[in-house]
Ligand SMILES: Cc1cc2nc3c(=O)[nH]c(=O)nc-3n(C[C@H](O)[C@H](O)[C@H](O)COP(=O)(O)OP(=O)(O)OC[C@H]3O[C@@H](n4cnc5c(N)ncnc54)[C@H](O)[C@@H]3O)c2cc1C
């Protein structure tokens with residue numbers, strides 16, 4: 001065993017206010033004094049308000065001038081403050097409308113005097129809750145109300161109208177829930193100051209009184225990976241009342257952050273994209289070991305072996321290690337200023353290097369296209385190199401790909417299609433040119449590689465955990481691997497997707513990682529919960545969002561409505577006469593509507609969408 005955890009030195013960050021000082025900071029005392037493992041220090045909780053200021057809310061929309069044209073950041077990437085209530089009294093009571101103002105199945109934003117609420121009528125009952133999605137602040141009134149829940153129009157998060165609880169993702173928090181009363185045909189909403197001003201978790205996080213002895217080399221739950229899946233797993237365990245020790249480790253230098261922002265708001269500071277502040281981990285007694293790599297898992301003895309030789313026992317294990325971006329294998333691949341975008345530092349550095357210089361992006365899928373779009377604001381030139389003939393071809397199909405390509409070309413992006421990189425040339429160690437197999441030589445000061453990724457599961461090879469031929473961890477509907485007590489979640493797994501007849505799929509997206517983390521946590525606690533979700537994802541370029549729900553792998557046709565050239569369309573992906581996925585641009589909330597139909601288990605037939613008659617969306621179709 002290469003080292004041991006020791007109690008922290010008292011002079012380290014633990015404040016007087018800490019109720020459980022020995023749990024907040026840990027350092028390694030290895031046999032080798034040069035080895036040091038950094039462990040996130042969790043400080044005492046600051047004022048409530050600070051936590052409620054979402055990091056997402058800190059950045060204000062920016063306006064750029066490119067060639068004289070004013071451009072705006074897309075609102076979705078720079079949302080407003082999550083908590084929109086101001087000057088709140090202890091109790092707020094407001095008459096908000098007449099009972100006749102709202103039909104069954106309708107939602108309405110109403111004014112409470114100190115801010116707004118979402119008022120809902122379903123099956124004759126009224127419900128009131130927060131009106132903005134806690135993820136990026138979408139107005140939920142523009143979302144979809146369906147059988148006891150509201151689905152967000154932007155990225156598909158779902159909230160129970162009965163409790164305000166988040167039921168599907170993305171996002172970590174629930175909505176505040178308010179009381180409704182009817183008096184003399186008028187609807188009143190009553191809300192306490194606490195309900196208005198407190199960011200709601202799904203349930204109250206359990207008080208964190210550890211049952212375990214102070215044994216620092218063992219933990220009850222070890223979570224390898226502090227991405228979306230790992231974080232949601234840890235939070236869910238606490239929400240469900242699990243009070244024993246949780247340790248989460250990550251190779252990253254940082255606490256969990258909003259990874260999708262790295263390619264959409266590339267110069268965001270870390271504190272703008274951090275998902276939870278340090279205080280959160282402290283308060284909820286979730287230990288985060290940063291810059292820590294697990295090198296092997298011994299399932300027989302339930303031990304994780306760290307790269308430096310340190311070992312940690314666990315009772316339950318979650319593997320949520322995500323994936324590793326693929327690198328180029330061509331000549332010159334080691335030159336400076338060639339990046340995969342995995343960390344805020346990568347993203348910030350690319351923006352800096354690209355400023356008024358030449359940027360080359362290799363790969364025209366999500367990451368590459370988002371980076372290309374972002375850099376057009378900054379760089380002298382942006383070129384995209386891609387093997388296929390149109391961007392996003394595999395995912396969105398040829399026609400959507402062509403329409404998007406045109407938008408990029410109109411924004412000064414140059415495409416080099418059906419070719420690949422043969423060499424990266426340097427000058428004084430730094431990238432100077434990208435040479436293509438077609439013979440073309442591109443001037444390049446910075447290059448971003450977005451050619452895919454492979455599951456970060458190499459360290460499990462000898463473990464006995466079932467890994468498929470592509471390296472994905474195979475799990476069942478409860479996120480369990482073949483080894484009892486070992487769960488896996490997120491980008492690194494294949495799991496049975498009910499929507500596609502339980503086909504084993506890998507869905508490397510933000511919403512799914514959240515859902516996996518939640519299901520894994522519930523099943524660690526023996527809830528016996530099977531995953532039931534509709535995959536939902538989005539990409540954002542030039543201030544426009546492309547939304548997508550379902551799982552379109554293997555689609556054989558695409559049915560369009562709207563105008564593709566105007567980028568105002570919905571595309572239905574079909575296979576064997578059935579709609580298996582939907583994408584849209586400027587057509588909200590169609591994707592959320594379709595996601596709700598899919599979630600209800602109702603099949604959508606190709607002929608339903610071909611006619612243009614959308615009555616099937618409400619279940620009233622033929
Ligand atoms: C730039 C970018 C933009 C994206 N944009 C979108 C988007 O717009 N929409 C969308 O739906 N999805 C998007 N994604 C995908 C999304 O971020 C992932 O699906 C999601 O992060 C997966 O979560 P995860 O928890 O499985 O893994 P990750 O978030 O990748 O986290 C993996 C964690 O495991 C740790 N780890 C790995 N190996 C080890 C080890 N051996 N020991 C210890 N720790 C380890 C890592 O350090 C990290 O903490 C984007 C991804 C990137 C990179």
Ligand code: FES
Pocket residue numbers: 133134135136137138152153154155156157169170171
């Ligand atoms: S803003 Fe609601 S899910 Fe993103």
